[in-house]
Amino acid sequence: MSTIQAIKGTRDILPGEVIRWQQVEAIAKAILERAAYREIRPPVMEFTELFARGIGEATDVVSKEMYTFPDQSKKQRSLTLRPEITAGLVRAFIQNKLFAEGSVQRLWHIGPAFRYEQPQQGRQRQFHQLDVEVIGSRNPRADVEVIAIATDILQALGLKSLRLDLNSVGQGEDRQRYREALVSYLTPYQDELDPDSRDRLTRNPLRILDSKAPRTQEIVQSAPSLLDYLGSDAQRHFDQVQQQLTALGISFQVNPRLVRGLDYYTHTAFEIQSDDLGAQATVCGGGRYDGLVAQLGGPDTPAIGFAIGLERLIILLEQLQRQPPPALDFYLVARGGKAEAQSTVLAQTLRQSGCSVELDLSGSAFGKQFKRADRSGAVACLILGEAEAESGLVQLKWLASGEQTELSQAELYAQVPDLLATIHPLRADAIS
CATH class of the missing domain: 3.40.50.800 (Anticodon-binding domain)
Incomplete structure (x- = not known):
């Protein structure tokens, strides 16, 4: 009789490895608790509509990568294993009326998410994230706080070869103006773009900036910069974020091509990368999403957060030969x-x-x-x-x-x- 194997894109985290995961979780928890963040534990399965409305139907995540299936009720309701954590936290925030508890909610969660992607080092179909959110503040200090906390966690684990990429994707009107300019620039080159980018040209053109295809990368080098299309409010917000990061001694580089992969981002977008991870260099990513709470049926509530990919982080710690504590x-x-x-x-x-x-x-x-x-x-x-x-x-x-x-x-x-x-x-x- 043949033995049953783990599903492709999933893996067993064995007892000898778990201690390193526990080390990461313990350090993150200690830093977050010192900053008054509270743990929340939402389910891993949600109605599909949550992600279609929240992430955006035009995104690759929703259109290509989700594990979606009907439940066994007569209504055959469409359910999805969460492909990311933020939308579920926002749903919990709205459903449980956490906005009634105070003006700002600081929340964190560690758990699995699921995407149908080609498995490779640091990328699994079941993967784990540390997700951190500040819901209820438009102040640029909230942006700086979450970036500082992400930096603290990674540095407390002993990581040194890190770089912070920072951008602003503006507000709705800013993005629309930029989208039009970008499509106008890219259209003459559409036959030279890679197949995914040609498809995104009408659905989600900002994602073309993330393409890894060599010819597409060459083309976007001369594309208009999103920063040139920021309105005065967005520019002022971005300036204050940069000033306060500088005051904290957190170095960064402005990357106008950084847009992130989900439609709900506004204003600040950021990634923390490691030169030790190869092609999958991003170990932390996040940004502001001021419209998502209202988009999912809640009150108009600004928010910002980040996620750290734990598989990539564990690989990085192993490469740096960071020894776990005695068991x-x-x-x-x-x-x-x-x-x-x-x-x-x-x-x-x-x-x-x-x-x-x-x-x-x-x-x-x-x-x-x-x-x-x-x-x-x-x-x-x-x-x-x-x-x-x-x-x-x-x-x-x-x-x-x-x-x-x-x-x-x-x-x-x-x-x-x-x-x-x-x-x-x-x-x-x-x-x-």
Whole structure:
């Protein structure tokens, strides 16, 4: 009988990898909580209309990449696995009347999204994002805050080869004027454009600026710049964002070709890229979407946010050989009937005292158990043989140095606070 494989474009995140994911999530959560952001957990499945209205039917995401299917009700309602997270957060904001709780909502979410794309390094059909939103402020300071937080998270993880691309896509009237100018410029070249760009010329011409086709890239180099079509309000907003980023010491480059892939963006658009990721260089992207809440049936409410692609981020951390923190405080080995019986009590007592402990259940020889201890990622090994069990003792071995001491089990329990104080800085050193 053949074995069942994972679906193409999905992958198992195995226990040895999960610790790195948890490290990223823990650092992001700590930074976001310090800035008063609150976690929200929307469903991964929504009515298809949410994305058609919110993202835009002319986008590649909606027209080509969504996993959409009818439900089993008599109405055969159209459902979609979310291709991105922002639209679902905005739907939750509206449906649950979060706007009644205060003028500004700061929200974050980590979870999977789904797009039917060609899998490659850093791009899966099921992928994961950290999504961060500020809903309820038109102030340029909100734009700067989310960019600063994204930068803080990436820098806290030790990333250095990063660059921030910044642009303004203006407001509705600005975009319409630019769209007309861009179509007028590109139309004489339509036969030279790549097939996707020829299709976008009437549906979504701004996306042509993102084309990776060499000839199309050459053509758009001389295209009109969106920045030349900004109205006075949009220009003033963009100027203030740049000024405040400079005041924070966050370097950036203005990229007038940066438009992002979703129709709901207004004003600020940005991407944070890494030179270490190859073709898929963008590790974070976001922007302002002042019209989306109203477009989805809510009150007129401005907003801005970003998403960090976790698969790409994990790849980058691995390439930079950023080691995850130790997984365990203690690995407990025991050999012999009385020692094994005591080891269960010892492990459970330490766990209840706040320690993370893996108990070796194999009953195999000490040599094999020690090898597993070395592979476990624990900071220290606790050794309990029949002699120790008879005397109420335990051996404590620091796995990095090999240093070993003998102490009574009562002394071990009493020293738990001091031991944890020693162990946890080792974890902090592994992150820093």
